[in-house]
Amino acid sequence: MLPIVLLLIAVSAALIAESVQAGQYGSFSAIVAFYAPVSPGLLAQVAQPQIWGLSALVVLALLSLRWRLAQQLLALSLILFSALPLISLFGTQHYIASLGGFPMLGSGQGVIKYLALLALGITLLRWPVATAAERFWLNFVPVGLVLLWIGGMKFFPFEAKGIVDLVSSSPLLSWLYLVADEQMASDLIGLFDWLALLLLAAGYRWPRLFIPGFLMCGSVFITTQTFLISFPPSWSSPGVLSSSGVFIIKDLWFIANMLLLAQAWWQRSGSRLA
Known part of the structure; x- marks a missing residue:
């Protein structure tokens, strides 16, 4: 499972x-707004370190296929790279003010x-020391939170309207x-x-x-990846994702979570199914 996870990280980062x-x-401008007043010049300036960081993730993920040291460096880089966006969730700019703010996500999605x-x-x-239980629940948390939170927003009219173009374009959901x-x-x-x-x-x-739950959760994130094919606005130009496409491609991270929690579940429970 680990090589597939590393490749998913490399592809998404690239x-x-x-x-x-x-x-x-995309949401990058809202993240920056949490830390400083946003201007076009500032966005372009701050974007460059973002590009370097993403490029470093690609290189480290590929090197991690062979070397443990690269895997450790990748792990630290992923933690640091995700920290600043997550901290910005404590601001108000990621929530829809007209709907009362938190927990109504806008760019926060x-x-x-x-x-x-x-x-x-x-x-x-x-990786070398974590128990199967730790790895299962550690990777369940992001999967569970996004399905609970964004899934819950589907019951509100603004979200139902917001997904019409995506759903209607999909052969799997239309x-x-x-x-x-x-x-x-x-x-x-x-x-x-x-x-x-x-x-x-x-x-x-x-x-x-577990198996029906795994298949159902996995189908959610795999289906979103098919939007890259069925939803033309996912691409701003050939080979370049739009802001919508970046939003969609991030679900590769959840597919990686699913693979790791499945591996942990099998280590813990596989023998009990025999």
């Missing part, structure tokens, strides 16, 4: 770096995904609008997210519940 280089900042990257960093740092209206389709997606995370968590105690 694509995001290319996007930032092209000026597709992209920022909370850095929790997945943080969990990956801690897991890699503690059928929902044939059997339900805009709000009901969004509600069904939210209920699916919540059921998936409950089954995944319960699967730690009752192993036979």
Whole structure:
């Protein structure tokens, strides 16, 4: 599992770096706004270290396929790289003021995904000593939080309206609008997210519940990756992700979390299924 995780980190970091280089900042501008007043000149200036950091993640992830020292450096880099975005969640700029602010996420929907990257960093740092239970719950937290939080927002009209273009463009999801209206389709997606995370968590105690939970959670993040094909605005130009595309590609981090928690679950529970 670990080589696949490292490759997912490398691919996502490379694509995001290319996007930032092209000026597709997305939630990055809201993150910067937490620390300093934003201006176009400041964004361009701060983006350069961001590109260097992402490029370093690509190199370290690839080197980690062979060397443990590179894996440790990658782990520390992931922790540091995810810390600043996550700290900015304590500000107000990531929430929708017209809806009361916290917990109504705006740009914060992209920022909370850095929790997945943080969990990956801690897991890699503690890889030789962490128990299976630690690795399972460490990687469950970001998966559970994003499905609980963003899934819960699907029950609100503003979010139901916001996902229409994505859902209607998807061959995997567009059928929902044939059997339900805009709000009901969004509600069904939210209920699916919540059921998936409950089954995944319960699967730690009752192993036979894990597989349906794993498949359901995994399908959420894999489906979002298909938006890169079905949703043309995911790309600002050939090979360069738009801000929407950067938001989507970050779900590769959750797929990496899922692989690591599955490996931990199998080490703990595999023999009990025999």
